[in-house]
Amino acid sequence: MDILQVKALSKVYPGKVTTHALTDINFSIEKGEFVGIMGPSGSGKTTLLNVVSTIDEPSSGEVLINGMSPHQMNKAELARFRRRQLGFVFQDFNLLETLSVAENIVLPLTLDNRKLSEMDSLLQQVADRLGITDILKKRTYEISGGQRQRTAIARAMITSPAIVMADEPTGALDSNASRNVMESLERINQQDGTTLMLVTHDPLAASYCSRIIFIKDGKLAAEIHRGESRQAFFQNIIDTLSFWGGNSHELSGVRV
Numbered sequence: 001m002d003i004l005q006v007k008a009l010s011k012v013y014p015g016k017v018t019t020h021a022l023t024d025i026n027f028s029i030e031k032g033e034f035v036g037i038m039g040p041s042g043s044g045k046t047t048l049l050n051v052v053s054t055i056d057e058p059s060s061g062e063v064l065i066n067g068m069s070p071h072q073m074n075k076a077e078l079a080r081f082r083r084r085q086l087g088f089v090f091q092d093f094n095l096l097e098t099l100s101v102a103e104n105i106v107l108p109l110t111l112d113n114r115k116l117s118e119m120d121s122l123l124q125q126v127a128d129r130l131g132i133t134d135i136l137k138k139r140t141y142e143i144s145g146g147q148r149q150r151t152a153i154a155r156a157m158i159t160s161p162a163i164v165m166a167d168e169p170t171g172a173l174d175s176n177a178s179r180n181v182m183e184s185l186e187r188i189n190q191q192d193g194t195t196l197m198l199v200t201h202d203p204l205a206a207s208y209c210s211r212i213i214f215i216k217d218g219k220l221a222a223e224i225h226r227g228e229s230r231q232a233f234f235q236n237i238i239d240t241l242s243f244w245g246g247n248s249h250e251l252s253g254v255r256v
């Protein structure tokens with residue numbers, strides 16, 4: 001079953017110089033997939049994520065999430081749709097410093113007026129899945145970058161959204177914390193069947209995905225699937241990036 005369908009999607013930024021950021025993009029993501037979007041700087045990755053995640057409007061084309069058409073909804077419907085169907089993870093975590101880790105994680109449920117007992121049981125489940133049970137009472141400035149991102153992932157998945165979308169989730173992390181965060185995402189994908197779509201320029205992070213879609217100059221350029229071996233997939237990602245124009249020459253020494 002398709003969770004996400006992107007049909008003939010285009011995005012044009014008007015201005016003194018018109019930018020065709022996305023041109024006739026078509027793809028779909030099935031329930032339970034873990035899909036990475038890669039491409040050179042300026043290729044349209046963030047634009048694609050913003051349009052698909054309803055942060056921005058398409059110029060033409062259609063986005064269907066769980067069979068629904070969020071870009072056709074009014075403001076109130078869209079706010080409710082986002083809260084229930086979408087989970088967001090950002091490069092810089094977007095946690096509230098005045099709240100504890102636990103309060104940050106349950107925030108989407110608080111906004112949805114859920115019962116305290118239900119919130120607590122969901123909190124324990126996601127915290128356990130992400131290995132952050134011990135830090136639930138801490139403030140977000142008392143924990144590491146990797147723990148902050150795992151807190152943000154817990155917050156994104158506590159509502160069991162149709163799809164979790166992440167923009168460079170390892171962009172602010174060192175390599176050990178990145179690995180840890182990607183392993184957490186892989187675990188929630190494999191064990192809970194959470195559907196994930198992430199934008200990254202990092203081939204190591206991308207190697208945890210099950211499929212990578214490459215875009216170049218706003219158009220779909222290539223698509224590769226992970227087989228049994230993450231090492232082989234990592235190499236395939238490096239090769240594809242260097243073919244389509246990336247920064248892979250800087251990465252030949254990376255340990256998978």
Ligand SMILES: Nc1ncnc2c1ncn2[C@@H]1O[C@H](COP(=O)(O)OP(=O)(O)OP(=O)(O)O)[C@@H](O)[C@H]1O
Pocket residue numbers: 013015019020021039040041042043044045046047048201
């Ligand atoms: N708000 C905007 N107004 C005008 N042009 C924009 C806007 N946002 C992005 N663009 C242009 O659209 C194109 C795609 O940009 P986008 O940020 O989606 O690329 P990207 O692949 O995410 O790049 P990077 O990897 O550097 O973040 C670029 O040419 C960019 O300059």
